[in-house]
Amino acid sequence: MSIHAAEAAKDDASYAAQEEAHGIEPRRVGDVVMEMKNITLRFGGVTAIKDISFDVREHEIRAIIGPNGAGKSSMLNVINGFYHPQEGEIWFRGEKRGPMRPHEIAHQGIARTFQNIALFKGMSTLDNIMTGRMTLMKSNFWQHTFWKGGAEREEVEHRRRVEEIIDFLEIQAIRKTPVGRLPYGLQKRVELGRALAAEPKLLLLDEPMAGMNVEEKEDMCRFILDVNDEFGTTICLIEHDMGVVMDIADRVVVLDYGRKIGDGTPDEVRSNQDVIDAYLGVSHD
Amino acid sequence: MSTAHAPDGALDTFPKLLDHNAASRGARPAAREKMFGIWQSWTWSELREEARALAMGLMDLGLAPGESVVVIGKNRPKLYWSMVSTQMCGAIPVPVYADASAEETAYVLDHSGAAFAVVEDQEQVDKLLAAKENAPALREIVYLDARGLRKYDHTTLHPMADIEARGRAAAAALGPKIDAICAAQTGADTCVMLYTSGTTGRSKGVVLSNDNIIKTARATVAFDKLTDTDDVLAYLPMAWVGDFIFSMGQAYVAGFCVNCPEGPDTMMADLKEIGPTYYFAPPRIFETLLTDVSIRMEDAGPLKKRMFDYFMAHARKVGADILDGRPMSGGDKAKYALGEFLIYGPLKNALGLSRIRVGYTAGEAVGPEIFQFYRALGINLKQLYGQTEASVFITIQPDAEVRADTVGVPAPGVEIRIAENGEIFYRSPGAFVEYYRNPEATAETKDAEGWVATGDAGYIEEASGHLKIIDRAKDVGKMADGSLYAPKYVENKLKFFPAILEVVLFGADRESCTAMINIDMTAVGNWAERNNVSYASYQELAAHPQVYAMIQGHVEEVNADLASDPMLSGCQISRFLVLHKELDADDGEITRTRKVRRRFVAERYAALIAALYDGSPTVYASVEVTYEDGRKGEINGTLEIRDAKVFPPTGAGQVAAE
Numbered sequence: 033m034s035i036h037a038a039e040a041a042k043d044d045a046s047y048a049a050q051e052e053a054h055g056i057e058p059r060r061v062g063d064v065v066m067e068m069k070n071i072t073l074r075f076g077g078v079t080a081i082k083d084i085s086f087d088v089r090e091h092e093i094r095a096i097i098g099p100n101g102a103g104k105s106s107m108l109n110v111i112n113g114f115y116h117p118q119e120g121e122i123w124f125r126g127e128k129r130g131p132m133r134p135h136e137i138a139h140q141g142i143a144r145t146f147q148n149i150a151l152f153k154g155m156s157t158l159d160n161i162m163t164g165r166m167t168l169m170k171s172n173f174w175q176h177t178f179w180k181g182g183a184e185r186e187e188v189e190h191r192r193r194v195e196e197i198i199d200f201l202e203i204q205a206i207r208k209t210p211v212g213r214l215p216y217g218l219q220k221r222v223e224l225g226r227a228l229a230a231e232p233k234l235l236l237l238d239e240p241m242a243g244m245n246v247e248e249k250e251d252m253c254r255f256i257l258d259v260n261d262e263f264g265t266t267i268c269l270i271e272h273d274m275g276v277v278m279d280i281a282d283r284v285v286v287l288d289y290g291r292k293i294g295d296g297t298p299d300e301v302r303s304n305q306d307v308i309d310a311y312l313g314v315s316h317d
Numbered sequence: 318m319s320t321a322h323a324p325d326g327a328l329d330t331f332p333k334l335l336d337h338n339a340a341s342r343g344a345r346p347a348a349r350e351k352m353f354g355i356w357q358s359w360t361w362s363e364l365r366e367e368a369r370a371l372a373m374g375l376m377d378l379g380l381a382p383g384e385s386v387v388v389i390g391k392n393r394p395k396l397y398w399s400m401v402s403t404q405m406c407g408a409i410p411v412p413v414y415a416d417a418s419a420e421e422t423a424y425v426l427d428h429s430g431a432a433f434a435v436v437e438d439q440e441q442v443d444k445l446l447a448a449k450e451n452a453p454a455l456r457e458i459v460y461l462d463a464r465g466l467r468k469y470d471h472t473t474l475h476p477m478a479d480i481e482a483r484g485r486a487a488a489a490a491l492g493p494k495i496d497a498i499c500a501a502q503t504g505a506d507t508c509v510m511l512y513t514s515g516t517t518g519r520s521k522g523v524v525l526s527n528d529n530i531i532k533t534a535r536a537t538v539a540f541d542k543l544t545d546t547d548d549v550l551a552y553l554p555m556a557w558v559g560d561f562i563f564s565m566g567q568a569y570v571a572g573f574c575v576n577c578p579e580g581p582d583t584m585m586a587d588l589k590e591i592g593p594t595y596y597f598a599p600p601r602i603f604e605t606l607l608t609d610v611s612i613r614m615e616d617a618g619p620l621k622k623r624m625f626d627y628f629m630a631h632a633r634k635v636g637a638d639i640l641d642g643r644p645m646s647g648g649d650k651a652k653y654a655l656g657e658f659l660i661y662g663p664l665k666n667a668l669g670l671s672r673i674r675v676g677y678t679a680g681e682a683v684g685p686e687i688f689q690f691y692r693a694l695g696i697n698l699k700q701l702y703g704q705t706e707a708s709v710f711i712t713i714q715p716d717a718e719v720r721a722d723t724v725g726v727p728a729p730g731v732e733i734r735i736a737e738n739g740e741i742f743y744r745s746p747g748a749f750v751e752y753y754r755n756p757e758a759t760a761e762t763k764d765a766e767g768w769v770a771t772g773d774a775g776y777i778e779e780a781s782g783h784l785k786i787i788d789r790a791k792d793v794g795k796m797a798d799g800s801l802y803a804p805k806y807v808e809n810k811l812k813f814f815p816a817i818l819e820v821v822l823f824g825a826d827r828e829s830c831t832a833m834i835n836i837d838m839t840a841v842g843n844w845a846e847r848n849n850v851s852y853a854s855y856q857e858l859a860a861h862p863q864v865y866a867m868i869q870g871h872v873e874e875v876n877a878d879l880a881s882d883p884m885l886s887g888c889q890i891s892r893f894l895v896l897h898k899e900l901d902a903d904d905g906e907i908t909r910t911r912k913v914r915r916r917f918v919a920e921r922y923a924a925l926i927a928a929l930y931d932g933s934p935t936v937y938a939s940v941e942v943t944y945e946d947g948r949k950g951e952i953n954g955t956l957e958i959r960d961a962k963v964f965p966p967t968g969a970g971q972v973a974a975e
Binding site: 195 | 352353354355464465467468579580582583586946
C-alpha cells in the first residue's frame with residue numbers, strides 16, 4: 033500500500049458510517065492516556081526542553097516533530113523515564129508518575145524503538161523479539177534452568193505470540209538469521225517487532241524511517257498504521273520526514289529550540305506560521 | 318460416500334476422488350501448511366469436511382452451477398480445496414497468477430465472466446475492487462486473510478471462515494444438493510480453466526475437462542510409481558498447469574500430501590524441512606541452487622573445498638551410471654559410497670533433496686552441466702516436455718534413459734507427429750477441449766482429428782526414439798546469408814554461465830548476430846565481493862568494465878563452440894551489450910513463467926538494437942519501468958557496446974548434417 037493509499041484509508045469519517053452499518057467497531061480515539069504538564073529539562077546550563085505541555089490520547093498516532101536539536105529525542109527520553117525533568121509533571125493512565133527507572137516504566141506498558149538500532153546483533157530475529165517478552169515472563173531463573181513449574185508452557189505461549197508478530201511484520205524468512213547480517217530496513221522492522229512483543233499500551237518510536245529508502249518507508253508506514261489499527265496500540269513517534277508525519281499522524285506537536293510552537297492536526301500544523309518559519313527559516317528585516 | 322470402493326473408471330471428477338480418498342485413506346495427511354512457524358496438517362477426511370463446508374457456504378451465497386470462480390493467491394491449502402469446493406457446486410475454478418498486474422487480473426476476470434472470487438489477502442482484494450467496474454459479472458469476493466481489510470465495505474466481501482460457518486449451518490438443506498451435483502458430474506465436464514502466460518499477445522483461457530486432468534494424472538502416477546506416501550512442495554504458481562497437475566491432479570489420484578511453504582522467501586528453508594520425495598522445478602531453480610552451492614564452496618575452507626572438488630569429480634564420472642543401474646567396478650562403487658557419506662549426503666540434505674525419488678524439470682532447456690551435477694549426486698532428475706494445452710505431458714524421460722539434450726519419449730497415451738516444417742504435433746487424452754470464447758484460436762491450434770500444434774520445432778532421434786526440441790517454430794529463421802538462425806539455442810548456451818541470467822539474441826535476416834545480456838545479480842554480486850569490485854547498484858555493476866570483460870569471455874567461449882557446429886556457426890555473436898535493468902514481467906518483457914517476449918523486447922529496445930548494428934561504441938538508453946505498486950519510473954544510462962571475437966567455422970562438414 034502506498035503512502036497515498038494509507039492516507040486515504042485514514043480518512044475515518046467516510047468509513048465510520050460504513051463500519052457501523054456492518055457492525056464493525058470503528059477505531060475511536062479515546063481519552064487522554066498520558067499528559068505532560070509544563071515539563072522543563074536542563075543539562076547543566078543548557079535547557080533542552082522548556083515548559084512543554086501536551087497530551088496523548090488512547091489509540092491515536094501522535095507525532096513529535098521539529099528541526100535538529102529541537103528536543104524531540106529528549107522528550108521521548110522523558111516519557112520513557114530515561115531522563116528526569118527538573119520541573120513539571122507526567123500523568124500516565126490517570127496517575128501522577130514519580131521518578132522511575134526505565135525498566136519500571138517498561139512494566140507500566142511503555143515500549144520503544146531507538147534512532148540508532150539497539151538490537152543484539154549476534155542473536156537471531158526470533159531471539160531478539162523474544163527478549164521483548166521478558167517483562168511478561170513469570171517463571172524465574174531456576175524454573176527455566178530445570179524446565180519445571182510451567183516454564184515450558186510459558187515458553188510455548190510466548191513463542192506463539194512472537195510468531196504472530198513475525199507473521200504480522202512479514203519477516204518469516206529471517207526468523208533464524210542473526211540480525212547483524214540483516215539490511216538496515218529489516219533491522220528497524222525487527223526492532224519494531226521487539227517493542228510490539230512487550231504488548232505495549234504506549235509505543236514510542238524514535239525516527240522509525242530514518243535512513244530508509246522510499247520503499248522501506250512505505251512498508252514501515254503500513255506497519256505503523258496496521259499496528260495502530262489491529263492492536264489499537266497508542267503510538268507516539270518522532271520523525272524528520274514531514275511527508276510521512278502528515279500522512280499517518282492524527283495529531284502533531286512541533287518543537288523548536290526546546291519550546292512548543294505548534295500542536296494540532298496535520299492540517300492545522302501545516303498552516304501554522306510559526307511552524308513554517310521554523311522549518312523554512314524566516315528573514316529578519 | 319457411495320463411491321468409496323468404486324472402480325477407477327468411476328472416479329472421474331475431483332469431488333469423487335476426494336470422497337474416495339477420505340474413505341480409503343482418511344487418516345493420512347492430505348495437505349500441510351506452515352503457519353506461525355509450525356507445520357499444520359489436514360488429513361483427507363478433514364480436508365473433505367472443510368471443502369464441503371466451503372462448497373455449501375458458496376452455494377448458500379448464491380454460486381450456481383456453470384458459473385466460474387477466480388482463485389487468486391499464493392499456494393495455500395485452503396485455496397487448493399476452494400477449487401474442489403467450486404467444482405462441488407458445479408462451477409468452474411479459474412486460478413489466476415497471484416503476481417499478475419491489476420490489468421492482467423481484470424482481463425481474466427472479464428474474459429472468464431467470473432461470478433465469484435476466492436482470494437488470499439488485501440492485495441488481491443484491491444486488484445479485484447479496481448477491476449470490478451469492468452467486470453459486472455463479479456458478485457462476491459471471499460478472502461482468507463483479514464489483515465488490512467477491516468475497514469472495507471463488506472456487502473460483497475466475506476471472510477472464508479464466515480462462509481464455511483454459513484455452509485455448516487445450512488448443511489441439512491444443501492448437503493443433498495451438493496451430493497446430487499457431484500453424482501451427476503462426469504469426466505467430460507469442464508474441470509478447470511487456465512490462462513496461458515502468452516509469449517505472444519493476449520493470454521488465452523484453456524478449458525480442460527476432468528478426463529484431461531485425471532486421465533493424464535493417472536497415467537503419469539503409474540509411470541513414476543507415485544503413492545500416498547509421497548510428499549510434494551507446492552510453491553509454483555497455482556495458475557500454472559504444472560502445479561494443477563502435480564498439486565491437484567496427481568495428489569488426488571495418488572493420495573499424496575501437498576505441502577505449502579510459509580511464503581516465497583522461506584521456500585528454501587521449507588524445502589529442507591519437508592524433504593519432498595517428488596519434486597518439480599523449472600531449470601531456473603536448479604541453476605540458482607547450484608549457483609548458491611558454488612558460491613558457498615568458493616568461500617569454504619581449503620580442506621572442505623578440496624574434498625568437495627575431489628568427490629564431485631568422482632561423482633561426475635560414475636554417479637549418473639550408478640543411478641541408472643549400469644555395471645560398475647567395485648572400487649568406484651566403494652569410493653562413491655564414501656563420497657555419499659562425506660559429501661553427497663550432507664549436500665543433498667542442505668539442499669532439501671535427500672528424499673527425492675523423482676525430480677522433473679521443464680519449461681526451458683537445462684544446462685548439461687547443471688543437469689549432470691544433480692544426477693551425479695544421485696538425484697533422479699529428469700526432463701519432460703509439455704504445455705498447458707496438453708495438461709502438461711507430451712514427452713517424458715523414463716528412468717535410466719535420461720539425457721540432457723532430449724526431452725524423452727511420448728508420455729503414456731500420447732501420439733506424436735512431426736510436420737514437414739519440423740513443427741511438433743500431438744494427440745493425447747490430456748489435449749484441451751477448447752480456448753474459452755475463442756473458436757478461431759481453437760481451430761488454428763487443434764484440428765478435427767484432435768492433433769494439436771505445439772508451435773515448437775523438433776525432431777525424433779531415430780536411434781532412441783527421444784524427442785529433441787530445437788526452438789519455437791516461428792523463432793527459427795534464416796540469416797541474411799541463408800544460414801540457420803536458432804536464437805534460443807545460442808541464448809541457452811550463454812545462460813548456462815552462472816553470471817548470465819537472461820540473453821536476447823537478434824540476427825534474423827541480418828548479416829550477423831548481436832545480443833543483449835542480463836547479468837545474474839547473485840552470482841555477479843558475489844564475484845564482485847571476492848574480487849574487490851565495488852558497486853552501488855545493479856546498473857553500476859552491470860556497466861563495470863571487469864564485468865564486461867567477464868561477459869565478453871563467456872560470449873567468445875560460446876562463439877568458439879558455435880564455430881565447430883556445422884549448422885549454427887553463423888549464429889556467432891559479433892557485438893553485445895549488458896543491459897542496465899533486469900528484464901521484468903511487470904514491464905511485460907518476459908512472461909510470468911520467465912520466457913522472453915521477443916517481439917515486445919525488440920520494439921521496446923529498438924534504439925539499442927539499432928546501435929548494436931550501426932557500430933557505435935556506446936548508446937544512451939532510457940527505459941520506462943513499472944514498480945510493483947503500479948507506479949512508473951525511468952531508468953537511464955549510457956551503455957557500452959563491445960565487439961566479440963568471431964571464429965571461422967571449423968565444423969567437420971560444412972554441409973548441414975540433417
